[in-house]
Amino acid sequence: MTGAVLKPGTVADVQDAIRDAVMDRVPLAIEGGGGLSGLGRPMQTERTLKLDGLTGVVEYSPSELYATFRAGETLVDARAALAEKRQRLPFNPPDLTGLYGDAGGPATMGGVVAAALSGPSRVAVGAARDYVVGVGLVDGQGQALKGGGRVMKNVTGYDLCKLTTGAFGTLGAITDATFKVLPFANSEVTILAHGLDDAAAQAMMSAAFKSPFEPVGAAHLPASAAAAIGGAGGAGAITALRFEGFPDSLVYRTNAIRSFLPAGLELTELEAEPSAVFWEAVRDVAPFQAPDSRALWRISTAPTQGPKLVAEIAQSLEVDAFYDWAGGLIWLAVAVDAPNVGAEVIRPLITAQGGHGTLMRADQSVRAAVEVFEPLSAPLLQLTHGLKRTFDPFNALNAGRMYAAV
């Protein structure tokens, strides 16, 4: 964090701060708790607009399945508010601040939206973008705008909720967000397979989703990642399938699915509580949390391509990886002294397979030297620049955090 820190208490304060920044020609860094300030391209900012003072639940209607939080409401508090009514954010957003050590404050709901954070359940029920049904934001001219509303079905004008989700504050300062929420699962259980290599694990995970039994999570932790979180049933690689529902239905489905899985697997089960603990570790990327300081890539690809991609990368780089989303989400740690933390190896291989990669953690100098977000084709970069100019014509908001001038 550099220079002056502004802590608005109201939307009007946010508007004033942005207008002042434009007039003073001082670009703003926008953050919530600040715990993800190490994610993105380094910015040349002299003022920080810190939204962690915009706390609280604006509106919560459990029976109508929506909740509106101010941007600075912490993820922990938001989860607690919903849990009182036995409800939750279905996309199970991770708290990734643990990847960056103690640099910042707690994860906030504004950060969840800005960074489009989705947890293990994404593979089954959808991502942050699918559950953000309304946003309030202040654009780069200090105008307070709203997108979406409170209802799930809404095709009235352009979907600014999706555009804002994952824009890393480059299009506007998020002041509040409305989420579709759903009831808690009645119970959960996880089936574990032990000792599979990455390819066999992926085949098992795809097989599970080709059954009618609705797994809600599928992750594979090779031995080193499994060891890092410990406690999930002995040494060696583990492959996990998560199921949720009423207990009688869980018994039925976890038995019935076995006939869909490859033969000869050594299977054990995690009951409700250890299951929840295991998936929290996967969700928050526990195997690579600080004090691990290796560079960290987050790669999104077609699930069946995950192990192949990692194997190809591993031919040229020493890497440590684990898989969520049935193989479609890869967390990949690379030694910091690898040239450009492997960018020249990793990016072309991702391009060849289809998908995208984000350099989630690396020294500032590396993040200034290599693209942090997946490079865009010329027409898409042009559209991206056009949208940036539309929302933020003076480049006042998180300028350069995603791409040059965006």
Next chain:
Amino acid sequence: MVALPEPDAEILAARDEILNDLKRLIAAPDGVIDHPDEIKPYETDALTAYRQTPLGVVLPETTVEVAAVMKYCHERGVKVVARGAGTSLAGGALPMADAIVIGVSKMIDILDVDYDNRTITLQPGVTNLGVTDIVSPDKFFYAPDPSSQLACTIAGNIGMNSGGAHCLKYGVTSNNLMGVEMVTTAGDIVRLGGKHLDAGGLDLLGLITGSEGTLGMVTEATLRILHSPEGARPILYGFETSAVAGECVDAIISSGIIPVAIEFMDKPAIHATERFAHAGYPLDVEALLIIEVEGSNDEIDTMLGRIQKIAADFKPAYERVAKSAAESLAIWKGRKSAFGAIGRISPDYFCMDGTIPTGKLPEALDRISSICDSYGFEVANIFHAGDGNLHPLILYNANETGETERAEECGGDILKLCVELGGCLTGEHGVGVEKRDLMVEQFTPAELDLQRRIKRVFDPKYLMNPHKVFPLVDNPGLAGPILSPVQMEAGE
């Protein structure tokens, strides 16, 4: 009636030249339709109150042809209206006299079916039901299920972010669309998303879904397909008042049970559909709920048992669980043919599409009934009750002078009510031409201007479906408030 702008006289005069140029860009000899008789089917969509004859209709077969046509129209300044099957109830595919229509009826190839990644990739002229037909032998399905699914195309579904009865559990098109290939207005071919589960960069895929053909033209789509559940079974409930039916929906959802679908019909809708589909609906109740659950037989029994226990508190006048696949099918056939059934009892109808927070259901029903009474129109209500998406059908007769205008006004009042109750103008049909002028009810001038400026980013010459979605203004998206710092200081 919503006003349509005067056509561009220069373009009208150059019709023959433009169509000849387009014929050179399309390989198939029948790829450009210019004969008045053959153009006729393209004059309107399912909002038949509006009609316009376009310059001509282009039916490309490949992305490259679409790109060539788009590039030509961009350079020549010709307006473009993209068209799926023409089932829009909002006039989304209504052409303009000075526009060409690009139809997707020849873009029907299936490019890839990938069960391991649960995706299907296809050209967007494939129908919604056609997708499920391809994967159903392997027990997979495509979840969004608009009532027009037999005819409507994936292209149109993406344009309007279509939903359906089962999106309470499975979400709407945007939640099931993983990637597209799209041609920009300048004729560039771009890819957004793919088989991976989230996209890099800004979520342009999310932005173009539901953009009603105003930002570009989708030429290929990658969709999420899902393994079918072991079974599904609906239960029917009849109630003596609509308000109690609404309370029952609220209680089920509050209990933590999210069925696959919760559909609502009021008495006029029940009677019309029963006469049409013979689904065995009760005729002596004021409100009917169709609630569907999925799973194994045991799971379905257990879940229905829980629902029955909750519903009992609301003293339903009628309860029937479907006992066979044929019975389930009949129950859904009734619901899905509801619009057609209404068409048989009334010469014309407008189908509204507002969404409200579900807790406002009883109030909304009450006030919709008062609004329609005040205009002297009968109304039949068909709702996706679980997610608050309302389809009041206003019954009118277009042959009576002034009645179309009054019915539109009545519909406008209903949609304003939806906004007032905390909802929105359209849940799944889109704004089109029908609700264009109502956008000011939901958005501030600054918000509308921002949206027009977004359109300008994708469509600098404002040629793609230009008279839809936003109220007409001069130089849309150019007159916006991009102020200099000095102007901002002056408080302008």
